[in-house]
Amino acid sequence: MFARTPAPPYWAVIFASQRSDVADAYAEMADAMVALAAEQLGFLGVESVRGDDGFGITVSYWESEEAIAAWKAEGRHRQAQAEGFARWYDGLFTRVACVKRDYAWTRG
Amino acid sequence: MFARTPAPPYWAVIFASQRSDVADAYAEMADAMVALAAEQLGFLGVESVRGDDGFGITVSYWESEEAIAAWKAEGRHRQAQAEGFARWYDGLFTRVACVKRDYAWTRG
Numbered sequence: 001m002f003a004r005t006p007a008p009p010y011w012a013v014i015f016a017s018q019r020s021d022v023a024d025a026y027a028e029m030a031d032a033m034v035a036l037a038a039e040q041l042g043f044l045g046v047e048s049v050r051g052d053d054g055f056g057i058t059v060s061y062w063e064s065e066e067a068i069a070a071w072k073a074e075g076r077h078r079q080a081q082a083e084g085f086a087r088w089y090d091g092l093f094t095r096v097a098c099v100k101r102d103y104a105w106t107r108g
Numbered sequence: 109m110f111a112r113t114p115a116p117p118y119w120a121v122i123f124a125s126q127r128s129d130v131a132d133a134y135a136e137m138a139d140a141m142v143a144l145a146a147e148q149l150g151f152l153g154v155e156s157v158r159g160d161d162g163f164g165i166t167v168s169y170w171e172s173e174e175a176i177a178a179w180k181a182e183g184r185h186r187q188a189q190a191e192g193f194a195r196w197y198d199g200l201f202t203r204v205a206c207v208k209r210d211y212a213w214t215r216g
Binding site for chain 2: 001002003005008012014016018020047048049050051052053055056057059065085089090091092093094095096097098099100101102103104105106107
């Protein structure tokens with residue numbers, strides 16, 4: 001579940017979204033986009049949760065801003081973004097951030 | 109649900125966690141910590157989701173690294189952190205990041 005990111009600095013895209021009530025093909029798209037992201041140059045990992053109320057947070061991690069820009073512009077991803085605006089989401093908030101420090105812990 | 113953050117740059121603490129199966133007092137602590145964070149100097153907002161599998165992501169937003177350091181050291185928060193290690197979490201990953209760009213959209 002936790003992304004195994006390298007030592008900072010690296011980059012994060014914090015994507016918060018509120019789902020619409022349109023279920024059609026959403027789950028397939030979401031799975032396909034995670035798989036496609038994982039193939040991109042500079043991808044480091046992803047963490048994603050959606051609650052029962054349809055609010056979700058997905059954080060993807062990247063080596064560089066350039067890798068994020070390339071992923072944003074990727075053809076199938078652009079198509080998914082357009083579908084998202086058209087029907088899958090009621091709202092979203094995307095933030096691009098540079099991770100400066102991190103700390104991981106797992107129970108013995 | 110979406111945090112109403114100001115124009116970048118600002119700071120984010122990305123807190124991913126896997127809950128243990130210990131439910132005792134967790135919900136009360138979690139609510140109390142969100143309320144306490146909201147009272148801190150430099151707090152900008154928070155977005156939080158936990159899935160049915162116990163994996164959750166909470167992102168809190170802050171004006172500065174100094175505000176984050178002060179929140180980390182806050183007394184009741186430190187006590188909650190200790191309880192988290194002792195019983196509420198099986199694993200966690202905290203990342204401190206500077207948000208450089210953001211983009212929000214709402215339907216209608």
